[in-house]
Amino acid sequence: MLVTVYVAVGGALGSALRYSLNAWLTPLIGDALPWGTILINIAGSFVIGLFTALFAGAGASTPIEMRQFVLVGLCGGFTTFSSFSLQTLTLLDAGEPGRAVLNIALSMTLCLIAVALGTIVPGAVAALSRSVGA
Known part of the structure; x- marks a missing residue:
């Protein structure tokens, strides 16, 4: 149960950091592309890789709460792309390039597709409710 608290706190901090950094970066670098998000995803991928290596080097001496706080909570709240990147690298390291490409x-x-569907559903529901109510 304590691990869940650490993950929740890390996730809140990561999310707040992502929001703040994106709000700061966007006016500086523009929004022709989602550069803030791209940079955040790159940074988060770097951080999850760095801490995975650091924790592996420390072995069992790193408490599970610390590993989960950083890897699942902080990085997960900051960007889920970091988890995706780590999982893809893990597949490549395991000699599974086909599975890595499939994952990508x-x-x-x-x-x-899910994002596109998410943007379509509210309009579809509204149209359906108008046609049922008419």
């Missing part, structure tokens, strides 16, 4: 293809394709 499925994640990118299905997440883009």
